[in-house]
Amino acid sequence: MDIREIARRAKVSTATVSRTINRVPTVDPQLAKRVWKVVEDLGYYPNTQARALVSGKSRIFGLVVSEITNPFFPEIVQAFEDIAVQHNYEILLTSTVHNPKRMELAVRRMIERRVDGVAILTFGMEDSLVEDLRFRKVPLVFVDVGPHVPGVSNIRINYQHGIRQAVQHLAALRHNRIAFITGPSSLKSAMARKAAFEVAMQEIGLAVPPEMIVEGDHRMEGGMRALVQLAGLPNRPTAILCSNDMTAVGVMREAYEYGIVIPRDLSLVGFDDIRLSQFTTPPLTTVQMSQTVLAEYAFQALLNEVQRASAKPGGNEYELLTSLVLRRSTALAPLDGMTFKAPNDASPGATSGKSTKRIGRV
Numbered sequence: 001m002d003i004r005e006i007a008r009r010a011k012v013s014t015a016t017v018s019r020t021i022n023r024v025p026t027v028d029p030q031l032a033k034r035v036w037k038v039v040e041d042l043g044y045y046p047n048t049q050a051r052a053l054v055s056g057k058s059r060i061f062g063l064v065v066s067e068i069t070n071p072f073f074p075e076i077v078q079a080f081e082d083i084a085v086q087h088n089y090e091i092l093l094t095s096t097v098h099n100p101k102r103m104e105l106a107v108r109r110m111i112e113r114r115v116d117g118v119a120i121l122t123f124g125m126e127d128s129l130v131e132d133l134r135f136r137k138v139p140l141v142f143v144d145v146g147p148h149v150p151g152v153s154n155i156r157i158n159y160q161h162g163i164r165q166a167v168q169h170l171a172a173l174r175h176n177r178i179a180f181i182t183g184p185s186s187l188k189s190a191m192a193r194k195a196a197f198e199v200a201m202q203e204i205g206l207a208v209p210p211e212m213i214v215e216g217d218h219r220m221e222g223g224m225r226a227l228v229q230l231a232g233l234p235n236r237p238t239a240i241l242c243s244n245d246m247t248a249v250g251v252m253r254e255a256y257e258y259g260i261v262i263p264r265d266l267s268l269v270g271f272d273d274i275r276l277s278q279f280t281t282p283p284l285t286t287v288q289m290s291q292t293v294l295a296e297y298a299f300q301a302l303l304n305e306v307q308r309a310s311a312k313p314g315g316n317e318y319e320l321l322t323s324l325v326l327r328r329s330t331a332l333a334p335l336d337g338m339t340f341k342a343p344n345d346a347s348p349g350a351t352s353g354k355s356t357k358r359i360g361r362v
Helices: 003-010 014-021 029-042 048-055 072-086 100-112 127-135 159-172 188-203 220-231 245-258 291-307
Strands: 060-065 090-095 117-121 140-143 152-158 178-182 213-215 239-242 267-272 285-288 317-321 323-325 339-342 355-358
Touching (some): 003 014, 003 029, 014 029, 060 291, 072 090, 090 100, 140 291, 159 267, 159 285, 159 323, 178 188, 178 220, 245 267, 291 317
Parallel strands (some): 140 152, 178 213, 267 285
Antiparallel strands (some): 285 323, 339 355
Protein backbone atom coordinates (compact mmCIF):
# COMPACT_ATOMS: atom_id res chain seq x y z
CA MET A 1 0.00 0.00 0.00
CA ASP A 2 1.39 3.40 -0.99
CA ILE A 3 0.24 6.86 -2.05
CA ARG A 4 -0.41 5.63 -5.61
CA GLU A 5 -3.12 3.30 -4.32
CA ILE A 6 -4.58 6.10 -2.21
CA ALA A 7 -4.52 8.44 -5.24
CA ARG A 8 -6.30 5.82 -7.38
CA ARG A 9 -9.08 5.27 -4.83
CA ALA A 10 -9.50 8.98 -4.03
CA LYS A 11 -9.40 9.84 -7.75
CA VAL A 12 -6.70 12.46 -7.28
CA SER A 13 -3.05 12.80 -8.27
CA THR A 14 -0.21 11.37 -6.18
CA ALA A 15 1.02 14.96 -5.73
CA THR A 16 -2.30 15.88 -4.11
CA VAL A 17 -2.03 12.88 -1.77
CA SER A 18 1.51 13.86 -0.83
CA ARG A 19 0.58 17.47 -0.13
CA THR A 20 -2.48 16.38 1.87
CA ILE A 21 -0.52 13.97 4.07
CA ASN A 22 2.14 16.62 4.63
CA ARG A 23 -0.64 19.04 5.59
CA VAL A 24 0.18 21.63 2.94
CA PRO A 25 -2.50 24.32 3.46
CA THR A 26 -3.00 25.06 -0.26
CA VAL A 27 -4.71 21.70 -0.95
CA ASP A 28 -8.37 22.03 -1.89
CA PRO A 29 -10.41 21.13 1.25
CA GLN A 30 -12.77 18.81 -0.66
CA LEU A 31 -9.88 16.88 -2.23
CA ALA A 32 -8.12 16.68 1.13
CA LYS A 33 -11.28 15.31 2.72
CA ARG A 34 -11.45 12.53 0.07
CA VAL A 35 -7.80 11.66 0.61
CA TRP A 36 -8.13 11.46 4.40
CA LYS A 37 -11.24 9.25 4.02
CA VAL A 38 -9.27 6.75 1.92
CA VAL A 39 -6.29 6.94 4.30
CA GLU A 40 -8.60 6.13 7.20
CA ASP A 41 -10.40 3.32 5.35
CA LEU A 42 -7.13 1.66 4.37
CA GLY A 43 -5.45 2.20 7.74
CA TYR A 44 -2.51 3.78 5.95
CA TYR A 45 0.45 5.08 7.93
CA PRO A 46 2.85 7.32 5.99
CA ASN A 47 6.57 6.59 5.93
CA THR A 48 7.86 9.40 8.14
CA GLN A 49 11.45 8.94 6.97
CA ALA A 50 10.41 9.29 3.35
CA ARG A 51 8.34 12.35 4.18
CA ALA A 52 11.32 13.89 5.96
CA LEU A 53 13.50 13.38 2.86
CA VAL A 54 10.91 15.10 0.66
CA SER A 55 9.99 17.96 3.00
CA GLY A 56 13.38 18.43 4.65
CA LYS A 57 11.57 18.31 8.03
CA SER A 58 11.46 15.29 10.34
CA ARG A 59 8.75 16.76 12.60
CA ILE A 60 10.81 15.50 15.53
CA PHE A 61 12.08 17.67 18.37
CA GLY A 62 14.85 16.45 20.65
CA LEU A 63 14.38 16.88 24.39
CA VAL A 64 17.39 16.55 26.70
CA VAL A 65 16.88 16.40 30.48
CA SER A 66 19.26 15.68 33.33
CA GLU A 67 17.63 12.90 35.34
CA ILE A 68 14.33 11.28 34.46
CA THR A 69 14.18 9.86 38.00
CA ASN A 70 13.99 13.38 39.46
CA PRO A 71 10.22 14.14 39.75
CA PHE A 72 10.81 17.62 38.32
CA PHE A 73 11.66 16.29 34.85
CA PRO A 74 8.82 13.80 34.10
CA GLU A 75 6.36 16.67 34.47
CA ILE A 76 8.34 18.68 31.90
CA VAL A 77 8.49 15.69 29.54
CA GLN A 78 4.74 15.10 29.84
CA ALA A 79 3.87 18.75 29.18
CA PHE A 80 6.34 18.97 26.26
CA GLU A 81 4.93 15.80 24.68
CA ASP A 82 1.32 16.97 25.11
CA ILE A 83 2.11 20.17 23.21
CA ALA A 84 4.09 18.24 20.58
CA VAL A 85 1.13 15.94 19.89
CA GLN A 86 -1.13 18.97 19.41
CA HIS A 87 1.28 20.24 16.74
CA ASN A 88 1.78 16.86 15.07
CA TYR A 89 5.37 16.52 16.34
CA GLU A 90 7.20 13.60 17.92
CA ILE A 91 9.85 13.91 20.62
CA LEU A 92 13.19 12.13 20.94
CA LEU A 93 13.97 12.01 24.65
CA THR A 94 17.39 11.66 26.29
CA SER A 95 18.32 11.67 29.96
CA THR A 96 22.02 12.49 30.41
CA VAL A 97 22.43 11.63 34.13
CA HIS A 98 25.24 14.25 34.00
CA ASN A 99 27.32 11.80 31.97
CA PRO A 100 29.40 13.39 29.13
CA LYS A 101 29.50 10.09 27.20
CA ARG A 102 25.71 9.82 27.23
CA MET A 103 25.49 13.43 26.12
CA GLU A 104 27.79 12.67 23.20
CA LEU A 105 25.67 9.67 22.16
CA ALA A 106 22.51 11.78 22.48
CA VAL A 107 23.93 14.38 20.08
CA ARG A 108 24.84 11.70 17.55
CA ARG A 109 21.42 10.07 17.75
CA MET A 110 19.64 13.39 17.22
CA ILE A 111 21.82 14.29 14.26
CA GLU A 112 21.16 10.87 12.70
CA ARG A 113 17.41 11.31 13.15
CA ARG A 114 17.60 14.80 11.59
CA VAL A 115 15.66 16.45 14.41
CA ASP A 116 14.14 19.85 13.61
CA GLY A 117 15.31 21.34 16.92
CA VAL A 118 16.50 20.43 20.41
CA ALA A 119 15.40 21.67 23.84
CA ILE A 120 18.23 21.27 26.36
CA LEU A 121 16.53 21.43 29.76
CA THR A 122 19.47 20.21 31.82
CA PHE A 123 20.00 23.51 33.67
CA GLY A 124 23.65 23.46 32.66
CA MET A 125 25.61 24.22 29.47
CA GLU A 126 27.01 21.32 27.47
CA ASP A 127 29.58 22.86 25.12
CA SER A 128 29.97 19.79 22.91
CA LEU A 129 26.24 19.60 22.37
CA VAL A 130 26.04 23.24 21.37
CA GLU A 131 28.89 23.11 18.89
CA ASP A 132 27.87 19.84 17.20
CA LEU A 133 24.27 20.95 16.71
CA ARG A 134 25.01 24.59 15.85
CA PHE A 135 27.41 23.42 13.16
CA ARG A 136 24.45 21.68 11.51
CA LYS A 137 22.19 24.71 12.02
CA VAL A 138 19.83 22.84 14.36
CA PRO A 139 17.66 25.29 16.37
CA LEU A 140 18.35 25.06 20.12
CA VAL A 141 16.70 26.26 23.30
CA PHE A 142 18.46 26.38 26.67
CA VAL A 143 17.54 27.24 30.23
CA ASP A 144 19.61 30.13 31.59
CA VAL A 145 22.93 29.42 29.91
CA GLY A 146 22.65 29.43 26.12
CA PRO A 147 24.98 31.66 24.08
CA HIS A 148 23.56 34.84 22.53
CA VAL A 149 23.85 33.66 18.91
CA PRO A 150 21.50 33.03 15.94
CA GLY A 151 19.30 29.96 16.18
CA VAL A 152 19.71 29.62 19.96
CA SER A 153 16.88 30.68 22.28
CA ASN A 154 17.11 31.11 26.03
CA ILE A 155 14.56 30.70 28.79
CA ARG A 156 15.79 32.91 31.61
CA ILE A 157 14.56 31.85 35.04
CA ASN A 158 13.90 34.75 37.39
CA TYR A 159 15.12 32.98 40.54
CA GLN A 160 15.36 36.22 42.49
CA HIS A 161 11.63 36.93 42.57
CA GLY A 162 10.55 33.67 44.23
CA ILE A 163 13.59 33.32 46.52
CA ARG A 164 13.15 36.92 47.71
CA GLN A 165 9.54 36.08 48.58
CA ALA A 166 10.70 32.98 50.49
CA VAL A 167 13.34 34.86 52.50
CA GLN A 168 10.96 37.71 53.32
CA HIS A 169 8.30 35.18 54.36
CA LEU A 170 10.73 33.52 56.78
CA ALA A 171 11.90 36.89 58.11
CA ALA A 172 8.28 37.87 58.76
CA LEU A 173 8.03 34.69 60.86
CA ARG A 174 10.95 36.06 62.96
CA HIS A 175 13.61 33.75 61.58
CA ASN A 176 17.02 35.43 61.56
CA ARG A 177 19.23 32.36 61.19
CA ILE A 178 18.28 30.98 57.80
CA ALA A 179 20.42 28.31 56.14
CA PHE A 180 20.60 27.47 52.46
CA ILE A 181 21.33 24.04 50.97
CA THR A 182 22.66 24.52 47.46
CA GLY A 183 22.78 22.21 44.47
CA PRO A 184 26.08 20.99 42.98
CA SER A 185 28.60 23.83 42.60
CA SER A 186 29.24 22.67 39.02
CA LEU A 187 25.65 23.51 38.07
CA LYS A 188 25.21 27.13 37.01
CA SER A 189 21.52 27.18 37.85
CA ALA A 190 22.28 25.97 41.39
CA MET A 191 24.80 28.76 41.85
CA ALA A 192 22.26 31.26 40.50
CA ARG A 193 19.80 30.15 43.20
CA LYS A 194 22.48 30.49 45.87
CA ALA A 195 23.34 34.00 44.65
CA ALA A 196 19.64 34.94 44.70
CA PHE A 197 19.42 33.76 48.32
CA GLU A 198 22.45 35.80 49.36
CA VAL A 199 21.07 38.93 47.67
CA ALA A 200 17.65 38.46 49.30
CA MET A 201 19.25 38.08 52.74
CA GLN A 202 21.39 41.16 52.19
CA GLU A 203 18.32 43.17 51.15
CA ILE A 204 16.71 42.66 54.57
CA GLY A 205 19.94 43.07 56.52
CA LEU A 206 20.46 39.46 57.60
CA ALA A 207 23.95 37.99 57.70
CA VAL A 208 24.76 34.66 56.08
CA PRO A 209 27.61 32.99 57.99
CA PRO A 210 29.62 30.58 55.79
CA GLU A 211 28.51 27.57 57.86
CA MET A 212 24.90 28.39 57.01
CA ILE A 213 25.44 27.52 53.34
CA VAL A 214 25.89 23.79 52.73
CA GLU A 215 26.43 22.18 49.34
CA GLY A 216 23.96 19.47 48.40
CA ASP A 217 23.47 17.41 45.25
CA HIS A 218 19.79 18.07 44.38
CA ARG A 219 18.98 14.57 45.68
CA MET A 220 17.28 13.42 48.87
CA GLU A 221 20.54 11.94 50.15
CA GLY A 222 22.21 15.34 49.84
CA GLY A 223 19.44 16.92 51.90
CA MET A 224 19.84 14.27 54.58
CA ARG A 225 23.59 14.83 54.83
CA ALA A 226 23.14 18.61 54.88
CA LEU A 227 20.73 18.45 57.82
CA VAL A 228 23.21 16.35 59.79
CA GLN A 229 25.85 19.00 59.15
CA LEU A 230 23.55 21.90 60.13
CA ALA A 231 22.27 20.03 63.21
CA GLY A 232 25.86 19.75 64.41
CA LEU A 233 26.36 23.52 64.55
CA PRO A 234 26.50 25.12 68.01
CA ASN A 235 24.03 27.78 66.86
CA ARG A 236 21.75 26.04 64.45
CA PRO A 237 19.34 27.60 61.94
CA THR A 238 15.64 27.89 62.68
CA ALA A 239 14.81 27.77 58.96
CA ILE A 240 16.29 26.12 55.88
CA LEU A 241 15.74 27.07 52.25
CA CYS A 242 16.67 24.35 49.74
CA SER A 243 17.83 24.62 46.13
CA ASN A 244 15.22 22.07 45.07
CA ASP A 245 12.30 20.08 46.49
CA MET A 246 14.12 16.73 46.48
CA THR A 247 16.71 18.21 48.84
CA ALA A 248 13.88 19.44 51.09
CA VAL A 249 12.31 15.96 51.13
CA GLY A 250 15.68 14.59 52.27
CA VAL A 251 15.81 17.20 55.06
CA MET A 252 12.32 16.13 56.15
CA ARG A 253 13.37 12.49 56.22
CA GLU A 254 16.44 13.10 58.34
CA ALA A 255 14.57 15.55 60.59
CA TYR A 256 12.23 12.69 61.45
CA GLU A 257 15.21 10.58 62.54
CA TYR A 258 16.43 13.40 64.79
CA GLY A 259 12.99 14.04 66.27
CA ILE A 260 12.94 17.53 64.77
CA VAL A 261 9.33 18.51 64.16
CA ILE A 262 8.65 20.58 61.03
CA PRO A 263 7.57 23.39 61.28
CA ARG A 264 7.48 23.62 65.10
CA ASP A 265 11.25 23.22 65.51
CA LEU A 266 12.44 24.00 61.99
CA SER A 267 10.81 25.83 59.08
CA LEU A 268 11.56 24.41 55.64
CA VAL A 269 11.19 25.82 52.11
CA GLY A 270 11.89 23.95 48.85
CA PHE A 271 12.27 25.05 45.26
CA ASP A 272 10.55 23.72 42.08
CA ASP A 273 7.05 22.85 43.36
CA ILE A 274 7.08 19.28 42.11
CA ARG A 275 3.76 17.49 42.56
CA LEU A 276 5.19 15.42 45.44
CA SER A 277 5.61 18.59 47.52
CA GLN A 278 1.84 18.73 48.06
CA PHE A 279 1.85 15.27 49.65
CA THR A 280 4.76 15.42 52.10
CA THR A 281 4.06 15.64 55.82
CA PRO A 282 3.61 18.51 56.35
CA PRO A 283 2.94 19.78 52.81
CA LEU A 284 6.02 21.67 51.64
CA THR A 285 6.18 25.43 51.25
CA THR A 286 8.20 25.95 48.07
CA VAL A 287 9.20 28.34 45.33
CA GLN A 288 7.30 27.40 42.19
CA MET A 289 9.05 27.13 38.84
CA SER A 290 6.25 25.96 36.58
CA GLN A 291 7.24 22.86 34.62
CA THR A 292 4.26 23.29 32.31
CA VAL A 293 5.15 26.88 31.42
CA LEU A 294 8.80 25.90 30.98
CA ALA A 295 7.81 23.15 28.52
CA GLU A 296 5.48 25.54 26.67
CA TYR A 297 8.23 28.15 26.31
CA ALA A 298 10.74 25.54 25.13
CA PHE A 299 8.43 24.07 22.50
CA GLN A 300 7.27 27.46 21.25
CA ALA A 301 10.86 28.67 20.99
CA LEU A 302 11.76 25.70 18.77
CA LEU A 303 8.60 26.07 16.68
CA ASN A 304 9.31 29.77 16.13
CA GLU A 305 12.83 29.00 14.91
CA VAL A 306 11.65 26.21 12.58
CA GLN A 307 9.01 28.47 11.03
CA ARG A 308 11.31 31.50 10.77
CA ALA A 309 12.67 32.21 7.29
CA SER A 310 16.08 33.18 8.67
CA ALA A 311 17.68 32.92 12.10
CA LYS A 312 17.26 35.92 14.38
CA PRO A 313 20.72 37.50 14.95
CA GLY A 314 20.65 37.20 18.73
CA GLY A 315 18.16 34.38 19.26
CA ASN A 316 14.99 34.73 21.34
CA GLU A 317 14.70 35.41 25.07
CA TYR A 318 11.90 34.18 27.32
CA GLU A 319 11.55 34.93 31.04
CA LEU A 320 9.99 32.49 33.51
CA LEU A 321 8.96 34.05 36.81
CA THR A 322 9.21 32.10 40.08
CA SER A 323 6.85 32.65 43.02
CA LEU A 324 6.35 31.36 46.56
CA VAL A 325 3.69 28.72 47.24
CA LEU A 326 2.67 28.68 50.91
CA ARG A 327 1.83 25.35 52.51
CA ARG A 328 2.45 24.12 56.06
CA SER A 329 6.19 23.56 56.46
CA THR A 330 6.89 27.07 57.81
CA ALA A 331 5.90 28.67 61.14
CA LEU A 332 7.05 31.23 63.69
CA ALA A 333 10.65 30.79 64.81
CA PRO A 334 10.84 28.77 68.05
CA LEU A 335 11.25 30.90 71.18
CA ASP A 336 12.74 28.10 73.27
CA GLY A 337 15.36 25.49 72.55
CA MET A 338 14.78 22.77 70.00
CA THR A 339 14.42 19.20 71.25
CA PHE A 340 15.89 16.54 69.02
CA LYS A 341 17.10 12.96 69.16
CA ALA A 342 20.75 12.64 68.21
CA PRO A 343 21.64 9.19 66.86
CA ASN A 344 24.71 7.63 68.51
CA ASP A 345 25.75 6.63 65.01
CA ALA A 346 26.67 9.89 63.28
CA SER A 347 25.81 8.57 59.83
CA PRO A 348 22.63 9.90 58.16
CA GLY A 349 19.55 7.82 58.78
CA ALA A 350 20.86 6.03 61.89
CA THR A 351 17.95 5.08 64.14
CA SER A 352 19.47 3.17 67.04
CA GLY A 353 20.55 4.39 70.47
CA LYS A 354 18.97 7.85 70.28
CA SER A 355 19.24 10.20 73.24
CA THR A 356 17.18 13.33 73.79
CA LYS A 357 19.05 16.65 73.90
CA ARG A 358 17.97 20.24 74.34
CA ILE A 359 19.95 23.13 72.99
CA GLY A 360 19.83 26.76 73.92
CA ARG A 361 17.75 29.35 72.15
CA VAL A 362 18.59 29.68 68.44
